[in-house]
Amino acid sequence: VQLQASGGGLAQAGDSLRLSCTVTGRTLNRYGVAWFRQFPGKERECVAAIGWHGITRYYADFAEGRFTISRDNAEATITLQMNNLKPEDTALYFCAVSRLSGHSKFLDDYPYWGQGTQVTVSS
Secondary structure, eight states: OEEEEEOOEEEETTOOEEEEEEEESSOGGGSOEEEEEEOTTSOOEEEEEEOTTSOOEEEOTTTTTTEEEEEETTTTEEEEEEOSOOGGGOEEEEEEEOSSSSOOOOGGGOOEEOOOEEEEEEO
């Protein structure tokens, strides 16, 4: 299973970025997926997660109302639309595929990870 993330980069506060992740080697439509982020020296935290059917979602408090997770099972892609970015959103962002069908915010439920894409937001 390979996950390839893209879309990170430099942004200013208030800008938007769209992260994408392409999954190969696994039938995506049976599994939940998510985006995590990691600050230097910290454990990864779940930003948003979505179940296999694309109906149920989880958002971290900081993401609620600003970020939107979506998926396209046919194209095997996962997307994170990030609006109204803040400097505190600066982090390394990872896409992940779950071992479960539903959405989950727990790190241990995700055995498959992308390589990470850096998001840097300036004030």
